[in-house]
Amino acid sequence: MRIAVLGAGAWGTALALAFDGPHQVSLWARNPAHVDDLRAQRENTRYLPGVRLPDSLTLTSVLAEAACGADLHLVVTPLSGLRAAVRELRRLQPGTPLVWACKGLEAGSGRLPHEIVAEELGSDAPCGVLTGPSFAAEVARGQPTAITLASTHDAFIDRWLPELHQPLLRVYANTDLVGAEIGGAIKNVMAIAAGVSDGLGFGLNARAALITRGLAEIARLAVALGGRPETLMGLAGMGDLILTCTGDLSRNRRVGLALAQGKTLDDILRELGHVAEGVSTAREVAALAARHGVEMPLCEAVDALLHQGLSAGQAVDRLLARDPKHE
Ligand SMILES: NC(=O)C1=CN([C@@H]2O[C@H](COP(=O)(O)OP(=O)(O)OC[C@H]3O[C@@H](n4cnc5c(N)ncnc54)[C@H](OP(=O)(O)O)[C@@H]3O)[C@@H](O)[C@H]2O)C=CC1
Numbered sequence: 001m002r003i004a005v006l007g008a009g010a011w012g013t014a015l016a017l018a019f020d021g022p023h024q025v026s027l028w029a030r031n032p033a034h035v036d037d038l039r040a041q042r043e044n045t046r047y048l049p050g051v052r053l054p055d056s057l058t059l060t061s062v063l064a065e066a067a068c069g070a071d072l073h074l075v076v077t078p079l080s081g082l083r084a085a086v087r088e089l090r091r092l093q094p095g096t097p098l099v100w101a102c103k104g105l106e107a108g109s110g111r112l113p114h115e116i117v118a119e120e121l122g123s124d125a126p127c128g129v130l131t132g133p134s135f136a137a138e139v140a141r142g143q144p145t146a147i148t149l150a151s152t153h154d155a156f157i158d159r160w161l162p163e164l165h166q167p168l169l170r171v172y173a174n175t176d177l178v179g180a181e182i183g184g185a186i187k188n189v190m191a192i193a194a195g196v197s198d199g200l201g202f203g204l205n206a207r208a209a210l211i212t213r214g215l216a217e218i219a220r221l222a223v224a225l226g227g228r229p230e231t232l233m234g235l236a237g238m239g240d241l242i243l244t245c246t247g248d249l250s251r252n253r254r255v256g257l258a259l260a261q262g263k264t265l266d267d268i269l270r271e272l273g274h275v276a277e278g279v280s281t282a283r284e285v286a287a288l289a290a291r292h293g294v295e296m297p298l299c300e301a302v303d304a305l306l307h308q309g310l311s312a313g314q315a316v317d318r319l320l321a322r323d324p325k326h327e
């Protein structure tokens with residue numbers, strides 16, 4: 001199969017590496033200078049250093065070169081680039097099966113990725129999301145990983161699960177798109193909270209409490225939006241939440257650790273050099289939860305910390321002052 005991967009950041013590059021070999025992969029980056037560098041170095045020194053890009057992997061900054069003739073379009077830009085990418089893919093080669101691997105809620109609209117895709121392509125488009133616990137650096141090094149392909153189209157899963165599943169990148173199917181995407185979006189917000197907690201020197205008890213209560217929050221919202229609770233107990237929910245809250249490879253967790261040191265958000269994001277989707281998702285999730293009458297105190301605290309000038313200490317005080325309640 002010919003697969004066009006859009007977005008040559010850490011995750012797009014890692015997925016291109018995982019699928020290159022079994023498939024013919026073209027990796028597209030929007031910046032021609034970045035592609036020149038990828039070609040010259042055969043390494044993504046900017047976003048995924050230390051991993052060689054094989055000669056079989058095609059690199060291009062011309063979207064039509066990657067997208068036209070592809071059997072599958074795989075969008076791995078940050079969520080902010082998904083809508084424009086899908087629109088452009090529809091123009092270049094309409095009807096092509098589509099997978100996206102971005103996580104988050106769209107800034108301004110609060111839309112989940114599949115809602116963006118449905119707005120651009122219609123709700124019958126053959127498509128789905130790849131999500132789950134998967135640090136790019138580990139996938140790129142060929143370390144075993146398990147993720148989820150979620151789609152409401154059974155035929156799409158039947159067609160693409162066997163193509164995407166690899167011995168070292170096991171792909172499990174799920175028809176609960178809402179649950180899978182909510183899990184992937186909001187674990188990033190929880191990872192910021194976990195980073196703050198660890199950065200402030202709170203212990204392992206606090207982190208375990210945060211992960212567990214965080215999962216309860218995530219599941220509450222997913223169910224309110226029509227997702228299934230069991231999805232949140234799987235790879236796209238608990239799996240990704242644990243990984244991102246505990247693993248220092250997480251950019252979102254690192255944002256939280258740096259906030260606890262008193263750094264400003266602008267400085268943190270500049271130093272990070274990668275997207276941390278939890279930062280914009282925190283704002284959107286608070287608004288989405290309010291619209292659906294769902295209580296999400298951890299997400300609200302992260303939103304207030306990131307976007308409303310609350311200090312880390314004040315955010316913690318606010319959470320610890322909550323009334324006792326049933327689990
Ligand atoms: N890294 C990981 O381990 C994982 C990441 N994800 C998700 O994948 C998505 C991408 O993350 P990741 O690759 O790590 O991000 P990075 O920050 O590593 O790289 C982002 C890449 O996207 C490009 N880009 C940014 N904006 C646009 C746009 N509007 N259109 C096209 N390209 C754009 C950047 O190009 P430029 O240099 O030109 O700015 C860069 O190549 C995120 O939603 C993330 O949550 C999911 C699972 C694992």
Ligand SMILES: O=C(CO)COP(=O)(O)O
Binds near residue numbers: 133188275
């Ligand atoms: O989504 C991820 C792992 O599944 C990557 O998390 P970060 O974006 O926090 O690095």
